[in-house]
Amino acid sequence: DTGQVTYDPGFMNTANAKSAITYIDGDEGVLRYRGYPIDQLAEHSSFLEVAYLLIYGELPTGDQLGEWDQNIRRHTMLHEDLKGFFNGFPRDAHPMPVLSSAVSALSTFYADSLDPFDEEQVHISTIRLMAKLPVIASYAFKKSIGQPMLYPDNSLNLVENFLRQSFGVPAEPYELDPDMVKALDLLLILHADHEQNCSTSTVRLVGSSHANMFASISAGINALYGPLHGGANEAVLNMLRSIKSDGVKPEDFMEKVKNKEDGVKLMGFGHRVYKNYDPRAKIVKQTAHDILGKLGGNDELLDIAMRLEEKALADDYFIERRLYPNVDFYTGLIYKAMGFPEKMFTPLFALGRLPGWIAQWRELIEDPATKIGRPRQVYTGYELRDYPNR
Numbered sequence: 413d414t415g416q417v418t419y420d421p422g423f424m425n426t427a428n429a430k431s432a433i434t435y436i437d438g439d440e441g442v443l444r445y446r447g448y449p450i451d452q453l454a455e456h457s458s459f460l461e462v463a464y465l466l467i468y469g470e471l472p473t474g475d476q477l478g479e480w481d482q483n484i485r486r487h488t489m490l491h492e493d494l495k496g497f498f499n500g501f502p503r504d505a506h507p508m509p510v511l512s513s514a515v516s517a518l519s520t521f522y523a524d525s526l527d528p529f530d531e532e533q534v535h536i537s538t539i540r541l542m543a544k545l546p547v548i549a550s551y552a553f554k555k556s557i558g559q560p561m562l563y564p565d566n567s568l569n570l571v572e573n574f575l576r577q578s579f580g581v582p583a584e585p586y587e588l589d590p591d592m593v594k595a596l597d598l599l600l601i602l603h604a605d606h607e608q609n610c611s612t613s614t615v616r617l618v619g620s621s622h623a624n625m626f627a628s629i630s631a632g633i634n635a636l637y638g639p640l641h642g643g644a645n646e647a648v649l650n651m652l653r654s655i656k657s658d659g660v661k662p663e664d665f666m667e668k669v670k671n672k673e674d675g676v677k678l679m680g681f682g683h684r685v686y687k688n689y690d691p692r693a694k695i696v697k698q699t700a701h702d703i704l705g706k707l708g709g710n711d712e713l714l715d716i717a718m719r720l721e722e723k724a725l726a727d728d729y730f731i732e733r734r735l736y737p738n739v740d741f742y743t744g745l746i747y748k749a750m751g752f753p754e755k756m757f758t759p760l761f762a763l764g765r766l767p768g769w770i771a772q773w774r775e776l777i778e779d780p781a782t783k784i785g786r787p788r789q790v791y792t793g794y795e796l797r798d799y800p801n802r
């Protein structure tokens with residue numbers, strides 16, 4: 413008898429936020445951005461249009477989309493002093509801490525326009541973040557491979573510029589591959605928002621203290637880094653590669669997972685909300701073959717992934733626990749086929765999720781009922797005791 417208070421774990425229920433941005437039905441595998449089903453947006457929309465929809469609540473007219481695109485292009489340049497910032501990191505630095513630090517550092521260049529309650533300042537911060545995060549991500553990538561950073565080319569849109577800054581070199585012109593642009597645009601749409609997931613809840617909690625947009629999103633980037641969240645896409649590739657290199661049969665690997673050997677999990681499977689197939693994973697799986705066929709991806713790893721999925725979906729252990737592939741199960745294979753190293757997979761997730769974070773932060777700031785986040789606890793420590801006489 414430790415004298416400690418025990419509690420019923422059932423007490424810990426999730427706090428519910430009010431939001432009009434994204435709707436998920438975990439049992440039915442439904443995802444809608446501002447009421448539009450994800451499969452229709454994936455088929456007909458673009459990442460820029462979806463970002464506008466999430467942040468401003470309606471699909472943009474042609475003129476509004478054009479202005480949104482132009483505004484973002486005109487704000488892609490980073491202050492030259494910020495470029496120096498990247499030299500402070502070791503060459504093999506993981507890009508995610510570089511991203512979160514650079515976003516936080518970015519705010520120091522705009523000290524006069526960070527007021528969360530000034531509409532104009534929130535507008536320019538929205539544009540600056542949308543425009544500059546892809547540049548920061550490409551700079552982190554270039555730094556890690558010892559190549560020079562390329563200035564943005566504003567004749568290109570956000571996705572095109574990011575690909576050119578990631579894979580282009582000063583010595584020769586960079587030719588955009590339309591299939592690659594289309595594939596990345598689709599993946600960014602699929603990641604754009606997802607209700608109150610771990611990183612978005614972090615952005616909202618930090619924002620509830622009236623911290624500025626940059627500080628709140630920097631915190632969200634750090635939350636996304638975790639392998640159970642955004643880091644899962646990188647963990648899936650590492651899992652597939654180790655199965656291949658160790659010559660492990662997928663069915664033997666599944667036994668290890670079911671026996672929870674060394675806490676191993678089937679990365680890219682399971683979800684806090686979806687207890688059915690993640691609709692995003694369904695879309696990615698449909699296009700994975702098509703995209704990998706065009707981009708020449710590693711079919712062997714795709715085959716291992718398909719065999720793991722096939723076995724898991726037929727196995728009682730997974731069925732009883734309602735474990736299905738989530739968005740991260742197939743995306744890494746496509747990013748790899750595009751030429752990104754694993755370390756860039758989670759930054760790519762962050763690029764996609766940015767409009768969702770911005771939309772959710774703005775919604776929270778605009779909600780007069782918002783109070784500072786102050787989660788309570790269940791106390792499980794000692795009851796009252798007196799200091800010993802000694």
Ligand code: SDX
Pocket residue numbers: 605606608609610639640641642644669676677678679680681682683684685733735738739740
């Ligand atoms: C994202 O919230 C969001 O919306 C997130 C996201 C977004 O868009 O923002 O969708 C992005 O984060 C997707 C999830 C990416 N993470 C992974 O793929 C990592 C692997 N998945 C697991 O860590 C896990 O499924 C979670 C964390 C995602 C969800 O876990 P849950 O719902 O809390 O389930 P749990 O941990 O309570 O597990 C229930 C049971 C346990 O077994 P028992 O104790 O009952 O015997 O299922 C098992 C778990 O061990 N389990 C798994 C498993 N996930 C859960 N077993 C093997 N492999 C897995 N992946």
